[in-house]
Amino acid sequence: MKILVCVKQVPATDSRIKPTGDGVGVDLSSVDWIINPYDEFAIEEALQLKAKHDGEVVVVSIGGDKVEDAMRSALALGVDTAEVIKDAGSAASDSLGIAKGLAAIAKRHNPDLILCGKQAVDDDQMAVPAMLAELLDLPQATVVVGMEVAEDGKSAKVDREIEGGHEKIEVTFPAVIATQKGLNEPRYANLKGIMAAKKKKIEVLSAADLGLGEFGSKVEVLAVNPPAEKTGARMIEGDAAAQVTELIKVLHDEEKII
Amino acid sequence: MSSIYDYFNTETFFTEEERMARDAVRDFVGAKILPNIEAHFENRTFPHELTPELGALGVFGSNLPEKYGCAAMSNTAYGLIMQELERGDSGLRSFVSVQGALVMYPIFAYGNEDQRQRWLPGLAQGSLVGAFGLTEPDFGSNPAGMKTHAVQNGDSWTLNGAKMWITNGSVADIALVWAKDDEGKIHGFIVDTKSPGFSAPEMKRKMSLRASVTSELVLQDVVVPETDRLPEAKGLKAALGCLTQARYGIAWGAVGAALACFETAVEYSKTRIQFDRPIGGFQLVQAKLAEMHTEIAKAQLLALRLGQLKDRGEVTFGQVSMAKRNNVAMALDVARSAREILGANGISTEYPIMRHMTNLESVKTYEGTHDIHTLILGQEITGIPAFT
Numbered sequence: 194m195k196i197l198v199c200v201k202q203v204p205a206t207d208s209r210i211k212p213t214g215d216g217v218g219v220d221l222s223s224v225d226w227i228i229n230p231y232d233e234f235a236i237e238e239a240l241q242l243k244a245k246h247d248g249e250v251v252v253v254s255i256g257g258d259k260v261e262d263a264m265r266s267a268l269a270l271g272v273d274t275a276e277v278i279k280d281a282g283s284a285a286s287d288s289l290g291i292a293k294g295l296a297a298i299a300k301r302h303n304p305d306l307i308l309c310g311k312q313a314v315d316d317d318q319m320a321v322p323a324m325l326a327e328l329l330d331l332p333q334a335t336v337v338v339g340m341e342v343a344e345d346g347k348s349a350k351v352d353r354e355i356e357g358g359h360e361k362i363e364v365t366f367p368a369v370i371a372t373q374k375g376l377n378e379p380r381y382a383n384l385k386g387i388m389a390a391k392k393k394k395i396e397v398l399s400a401a402d403l404g405l406g407e408f409g410s411k412v413e414v415l416a417v418n419p420p421a422e423k424t425g426a427r428m429i430e431g432d433a434a435a436q437v438t439e440l441i442k443v444l445h446d447e448e449k450i451i
Numbered sequence: 452m453s454s455i456y457d458y459f460n461t462e463t464f465f466t467e468e469e470r471m472a473r474d475a476v477r478d479f480v481g482a483k484i485l486p487n488i489e490a491h492f493e494n495r496t497f498p499h500e501l502t503p504e505l506g507a508l509g510v511f512g513s514n515l516p517e518k519y520g521c522a523a524m525s526n527t528a529y530g531l532i533m534q535e536l537e538r539g540d541s542g543l544r545s546f547v548s549v550q551g552a553l554v555m556y557p558i559f560a561y562g563n564e565d566q567r568q569r570w571l572p573g574l575a576q577g578s579l580v581g582a583f584g585l586t587e588p589d590f591g592s593n594p595a596g597m598k599t600h601a602v603q604n605g606d607s608w609t610l611n612g613a614k615m616w617i618t619n620g621s622v623a624d625i626a627l628v629w630a631k632d633d634e635g636k637i638h639g640f641i642v643d644t645k646s647p648g649f650s651a652p653e654m655k656r657k658m659s660l661r662a663s664v665t666s667e668l669v670l671q672d673v674v675v676p677e678t679d680r681l682p683e684a685k686g687l688k689a690a691l692g693c694l695t696q697a698r699y700g701i702a703w704g705a706v707g708a709a710l711a712c713f714e715t716a717v718e719y720s721k722t723r724i725q726f727d728r729p730i731g732g733f734q735l736v737q738a739k740l741a742e743m744h745t746e747i748a749k750a751q752l753l754a755l756r757l758g759q760l761k762d763r764g765e766v767t768f769g770q771v772s773m774a775k776r777n778n779v780a781m782a783l784d785v786a787r788s789a790r791e792i793l794g795a796n797g798i799s800t801e802y803p804i805m806r807h808m809t810n811l812e813s814v815k816t817y818e819g820t821h822d823i824h825t826l827i828l829g830q831e832i833t834g835i836p837a838f839t
C-alpha cells in the first residue's frame with residue numbers, strides 16, 4: 194500500500210504573531226515552525242496502516258525556506274521518503290495553487306491513499322483536501338475521526354464528524370481522506386527514529402520539475418488585523434458569599450451576560 | 452536567533468538531530484512528566500509506568516551503539532537530553548543517568564560481548580532497570596575504603612556488605628555492585644537483585660529527590676557467577692570512569708533545572724504587581740535576574756564546549772569536574788534567587804522552584820560532592836592531592 198501524506202508547516206500554535214508593517218501579511222520572522230497538528234493525525238494513520246498492510250509512506254509539502262525541517266520531523270516518526278516543492282511564491286500560494294501542486298506530485302506516485310489534515314491551523318481555509326480530491330477526480334472523506342481499511346487494502350469505512358453527530362461512509366481507494374482530532378494518538382519522535390531520519394532523503398522539486406506554471410494566488414489579502422486587546426481583569430474581593438453576590442451582579446447588570 | 456534563555460545562541464552549534472533529540476525529549480517531558488511531577492514529589496513516588504515509554508523514546512544509553520538497541524547519538528545530544536530531563540525533575544534525570552551512565556556504560560566499557568548482548572538491549576528498552584552500588588554507610592567521598600567484600604570460590608563469587616544511598620535500588624532488576632577481594636582489589640559485579648541474600652530496603656525520609664527511589668543494598672552471602680563479573684573493570688578506576696560519564700550528564704542537566712527556575716522567575720516578575728508595578732521593574736529584582744541570566748549563559752557555554760570536547764574524545768576528567776561543580780552550584784544559586792523572586796509562592800509546589808532547589812542539594816552532593824571536585828581541581832592546578 195502506497196500512502197501519500199500531505200503536510201503543511203505552520204507557525205507553532207503558541208507563537209505570538211503580529212501583522213507586517215504594510216498590514217496585509219503576518220510577520221513570521223521569529224516564529225517556531227511545526228507540523229500542522231491535524232496533519233499529525235494523517236501521518237500517524239499512515240504509519241499504522243503501513244504497519245498493518247505493508248507498503249510505503251511518502252510525505253509531501255509545499256512551503257517556504259524551512260519546510261525541510263517539517264519533513265525531517267515526519268521522517269523521524271517513521272515516514273519513508275519526503276518530497277517538497279519550494280519555489281518562488283510557493284509558500285504564499287492560495288489553496289487552489291497548493292492543491293494543484295499536490296495533485297501534480299500525487300500523479301507521479303499513484304498512491305492507494307492520500308491523507309491530509311482536515312485544515313491547517315494558520316489560515317484555516319479547510320479547502321485543500323476537497324480541491325485535491327476534485328482535481329484528481331477521487332472520492333473524498335473529510336473530518337474523519339474513525340477509519341477501518343478493508344483487508345484487501347482497497348477501500349475503507351470511515352467515520353466522519355458532522356454537526357450534532359457522526360456519519361459513516363465507505364470510500365473506495367484511491368481516495369483523499371482528511372483527518373480530524375480523535376482519529377488516533379500521534380506518536381512521539383524517538384531518538385532512534387531521529388538518527389534514522391538523518392539517512393533518509395528529502396527530494397526538493399520546483400514547479401517546473403512537475404510541469405506546473407508559477408505559483409501564484411487568485412486571492413488578494415486586503416488587511417490582517419490582530420484580535421482586539423483584552424481589557425484588564427477585575428478582582429472581586431470579600432468572603433465567598435460576598436464574591437458570589439458581586440459576581441452575579443456584574444454578570445447580570447454590568448456585562449449583561451446572564 | 453538568541454533568546455534570553457539561550458543568550459549566546461548555543462543553538463547554532465547543535466546539529467539538526469541534536470536539536471530534534473532535545474525537542475523530542477522536551478515534548479515528552481512536557482506531556483508525560485510535568486503534569487504529575489509535583490504529586491510524585493509530594494508522595495515520594497517515581498512514575499514507573501513511564502519506564503517503557505522512556506525506553507521507547509530512547510533516552511537510556513542514548514550515546515551507545517545501535518547494535519545494542521541504543522540510538523548512537525553524539526555526546527552533545529546526550530547532554531541536551533539530560534538538560535531536558537532535568538528541566539522536568541532531577542529525579543527523572545537521575546533515573547536515566549544511573550541506567551545509562553552508571554549501568555549501561557560500564558557493561559559496555561568494561562563488560563565482554565556476551566554481557567553486552569545479554570543486558571544492554573533490555574536496559575535500553577526499559578524492560579530492565581539497573582542500579583549502581585558504590586557508596587557505603589561509612590565510605591562516601593572515599594570509596595576506596597569500601598568494606599563490601601567478594602570472595603572467589605571456583606566459578607563464582609560470594610558477596611557480603613552494605614551499600615547506601617543507591618538510586619533505583621529497590622526497583623532494580625540488576626545492581627552493579629563494587630566490592631573488594633581478599634587482596635584489596637576492587638571489582639564490579641552485575642548482581643541479579645532476585646538472588647538469595649540480596650535485599651534493598653527503600654530510604655524513605657528524603658526531603659530531596661523525592662520523585663526518585665533511593666535505597667540501601669544489603670548483601671548477605673550473595674552468590675554471583677564469575678560470568679557476571681565485569682572482566683575489564685580493574686580497580687576503582689573503572690568505577691570512577693562511570694562517574695565521569697554521569698558527571699558529564701549532570702553538567703548539562705543542571706542547566707535544565709536552572710532554566711526551569713529562571714523561566715518561572717522571569718514570567719512571575721513580569722506579572723506580579725506590588726506598589727502598583729510589576730516587581731520585574733524594580734532594580735533589586737532586575738539585579739537578581741541579570742545575575743541568574745549571566746550565570747546560566749556561562750554554564751551553557753561550558754556545557755557546550757564540554758560536549759564538543761567529549762565528542763572529539765579529548766575531554767579530561769578535570770574538565771568534567773569543573774563543569775559539574777560549577778553548573779550544579781550555579782543551578783542551586785539560580786533556584787534560590789528564583790525562590791526569593793516568587794516570595795511565598797516560591798516555597799509552594801504550585802511552582803517548580805522549591806522542588807528543583809531541594810533536588811539540587813542532592814545533585815550537589817552525589818557524583819562527587821562540590822568540595823571533592825574542588826580538591827580534584829586543586830590537584831589539577833598544583834599537582835598536590837589534598838584529599839587526606
Ligand SMILES: Cc1cc2nc3c(=O)[nH]c(=O)nc-3n(C[C@H](O)[C@H](O)[C@H](O)COP(=O)(O)OP(=O)(O)OC[C@H]3O[C@@H](n4cnc5c(N)ncnc54)[C@H](O)[C@@H]3O)c2cc1C
Binds near residue numbers: 549822823
Ligand atoms: C539522593 C542520592 C542518591 C544517590 N545515589 C547514589 C547511587 O546511585 N550510587 C552510589 O553509589 N551513591 C549514590 N549516592 C551517594 C553519593 O554519591 C554520596 O552521598 C557522596 O559521594 C558523598 O558521600 P557521603 O554522603 O558519605 O558524604 P561524606 O563523604 O561523608 O562527606 C561529608 C562532607 O564532608 C566533605 N568531605 C569529605 N571528604 C573530604 C575531604 N577529603 N576534604 C574536604 N571535605 C571532605 C564532603 O565534601 C561533604 O561536604 C547518592 C546520594 C544521594 C543523596
